[in-house]
Amino acid sequence: MIQVHKTTDSKLSLSHILVAYAALTIGGICGMLQGLVRGGVIELPYGIGYYQVLTAHGVLMALVFTTFFIIGFLYAGMVRTTGPLLPTVNKIAWVGFLMMTVGTVLGVIMVLLNKATVLYTFYAPMKASPWFYVALVLIVVGSWCALVAIVSQFRYWKRTHKGKISPLFAFMAASTMILWFIATLGVAATVLLQFIPWSFGWVDTINVMISRTLFWYFGHPLVYFWLLPTYVVWYVILPKMIGGKIFSDSMARLAFILFLIFSVPVGLHHQLMEPGISPTWKYIQVVLTFLVVVPSLMTAFAMFATFESYGRSKGAKGLFGWIRMLPYGDVRFLAPFVGMLLFIPAGAGGIINASNQMNAVVHNTLFVTGHFHLTVATTVALTFFGVTYWLIPHLTGRTFTKKLNRMGIWVTIIWAIGMVIMSAAMHIVGLFGAPRRTAYTTYNDHPVALEWLTYERVMAISGVLLFIAIILLVISIVMMLRAPKGEEEFPIAEVNAAAGQTPAVLDKWWIWIIILAVLIVFAYTMPFIDLINSGPGSKGWVTW
């Protein structure tokens, strides 16, 4: 086995992972505090605002934790499947890491100074300090360095292995970063062309609708930027964890290509309740949104099939006898598996959100918050937690001990219980009409609002549970860094021998990127033409 620890590549991945967990810890403290405030349990001291804490929670969890973890994990997998990073690639990757870290620190400082209490969606016309937007530019451009690094490494492998199908992990890593690049073009456009000139005072007004539309052009594929690395773990790593095989290489690649195509030209389903966008184009993008159900269900099928094939090979009987054969006692399997199970209600909620009429029922309510706490904060986070328990030992030349496993199982159980309770409360009270992004209020003791309070207190209690899980996780990470020296494998499963050969067309990017570009131009040209002529724009507002 190639020893990866103590190399600059392993330090690169580890640095990303540690920044990710620093962000998770601070973001987790903010999450617990906001839950307690919203439930009317505490009031924040020293003039700290609820929305300030909410902004820090959203930015640190949804943007910083995920982006750093994903990039660190993908680098490690690229090294495992394509060899050590090329020296230039390694340098570019470090430059990207530094830019992202400086951007994160700058952004957090702006939020802590209460100069950027604009929530993680930073909707105009709320106007933050221009340095908050500069911080976002640094994070995005830094992440583009990761794109250049991973795609360059992928292309190098292809050049040196002519005629061969690329390693599945490397293909998926490149897909993830290509998706990220196409998505971040939207956020880069709005920040560079709209927010920065406006916040520095170079122009007086901002076109609010264009900024929101560009945000959601980015915001929906952002969800798939979180989910694709999660699927990498499910498709490529979990089969190895259970001692099984990848069900089908072709199916996995096709699913990723479909995710890439159908996750971008669909942002308008986040804006169904907004005026100023033609219902026809909303309808078209809702249809495109629903097509993402296809690769999602392909993934569900592939997972069930992987587990059942493994169980049957071990002699499982009956319709569901294979379920008993899985290694639930190993956190490296358990955490992603629990995340996978909870993705079922998460996916169902997503289909409800994206349906026009039902969006009218749930729009801007806590139902939506409950939905993304199931997707990103449960499915994605638990999968990443499971990875952490072998990835940090792998990167540092340590061993994964039984004690670490026990800690990890506790983290998984507490996190899953906390998230299930919190999300259930959010979904239910959201259906009763409780709004999201609102500090504690009883609306002058209105009877409807008073009914929400019980659910909001349940959310507060589960927030405390989740914080306990984060403390255990941080302790686990410290233990991993001090664990006995040894070798921990980066698990990559083999493809089932019975699966057919992968067609070369599934390894050719340009075809799929052209199809995606055509779909984006089709889905967004007319809405943007309408929006460009949509009024005089707005001056900035500081609402906090």
Next chain:
Amino acid sequence: MDARRDQMESKRRENGNNQQEHGQDEPLKGTFASVLMLGAFIAVSWIGVFLLFLNRS
């Protein structure tokens, strides 16, 4: 006739062994049932909220 039956039986046994080697050749009945249940759960959730919409509109 008996020889032919023996040959077929032996081939069936061989196929059975191959199926155990490559678990994927097993009929994936549990997978089929699982995806059907998943689909049903999604449909029920969707219909539930749609009825709520109808009720409120």
